[in-house]
Amino acid sequence: MLLIRCPYCGERAEVEFSNGGEAHIDRPRDPMSLTDEEWAQFLYMRDNPKGLIAERWRHAHGCNRFFNAIRDTRTDRFVVTYEIGQPRPEVTPEQAAEAAR
Amino acid sequence: MSDVSVSNSLAVSRAGFTATPLKGGRRFALQGRKDTLEGAARAFGLSETPAMLKSAAAGDCTLLRLAPQELFIITGDAGLPEAVTTYLGTVPNSLVEVSERQIGWTLEGEKLRDTLAALSPLDMRERSFPVGMVTRTLFGKADGMVWRTDENTFHLEVWRSFGPYLSSMMDAAALDAAW
Numbered sequence: 251m252l253l254i255r256c257p258y259c260g261e262r263a264e265v266e267f268s269n270g271g272e273a274h275i276d277r278p279r280d281p282m283s284l285t286d287e288e289w290a291q292f293l294y295m296r297d298n299p300k301g302l303i304a305e306r307w308r309h310a311h312g313c314n315r316f317f318n319a320i321r322d323t324r325t326d327r328f329v330v331t332y333e334i335g336q337p338r339p340e341v342t343p344e345q346a347a348e349a350a351r
Numbered sequence: 352m353s354d355v356s357v358s359n360s361l362a363v364s365r366a367g368f369t370a371t372p373l374k375g376g377r378r379f380a381l382q383g384r385k386d387t388l389e390g391a392a393r394a395f396g397l398s399e400t401p402a403m404l405k406s407a408a409a410g411d412c413t414l415l416r417l418a419p420q421e422l423f424i425i426t427g428d429a430g431l432p433e434a435v436t437t438y439l440g441t442v443p444n445s446l447v448e449v450s451e452r453q454i455g456w457t458l459e460g461e462k463l464r465d466t467l468a469a470l471s472p473l474d475m476r477e478r479s480f481p482v483g484m485v486t487r488t489l490f491g492k493a494d495g496m497v498w499r500t501d502e503n504t505f506h507l508e509v510w511r512s513f514g515p516y517l518s519s520m521m522d523a524a525a526l527d528a529a530w
């Protein structure tokens with residue numbers, strides 16, 4: 251069973267959560283000034299890395315809050331979870347190696 | 352608020368486990384910012400908002416902190432005290448009565464732990480789920496709220512339409528636990 255640490259409730263089973271896609275994607279302040287390519291970039295283009303990704307998650311069957319997490323897409327190991335609004339935390343080489351293990 | 356004939360059909364009774372449908376009382380979901388929840392708790396006569404996943408009693412009302420921004424309030428048939436509704440009339444918040452949405456049971460018996468363990472992956476032993484703790488979680492495939500009211504008693508609530516599903520799940524789990 252995969253455990254995910256909700257910043258508000260602590261460690262819970264994965265079935266209580268839903269994934270909300272890549273994190274830290276800011277909506278453009280003035281969409282009307284964007285070209286179609288720039289708007290498409292915002293709407294559809296995502297990094298899809300092989301390795302560490304920052305994503306939004308929601309504790310859907312718990313406190314219902316969104317939060318952010320850094321996860322390794324190869325191993326599904328979570329490095330850290332943090333509250334929405336906080337900057338993406340630095341990941342140490344040791345943490346990255348552990349997540350890739 | 353549950354109809355008696357419906358409630359009785361949702362009761363579970365097996366060796367070492369009983370689930371008794373709750374009767375009466377009303378339910379309110381209050382959402383608001385930190386200061387609003389703090390003010391509401393004080394209007395109930397408490398000194399502070401219950402901590403995350405904790406509960407507090409105030410007269411015949413119980414405040415359950417299900418989320419940072421949310422208090423679930425169980426009251427007697429009279430509903431919320433006037434001091435609380437008066438206070439909430441003065442600040443932005445979302446207060447919804449959900450009495451008819453909820454259905455619940457009191458869970459007891461020496462096979463309680465084994466029965467609960469078959470329904471949820473949460474560790475509900477005393478050390479990680481002490482008396483007074485409350486949370487929403489999944490029971491099988493149903494969203495529910497579980498609250499430990501004392502060492503050997505749990506209070507479980509789900510949305511009404513999950514009632515028959517959860518009562519048959521508990522019945523099957525209790526049968527397994529007793530065997």
Ligand SMILES: [Zn+2]
Pocket residue numbers: 256257258259260309312313314315
């Ligand atoms: Zn949570």
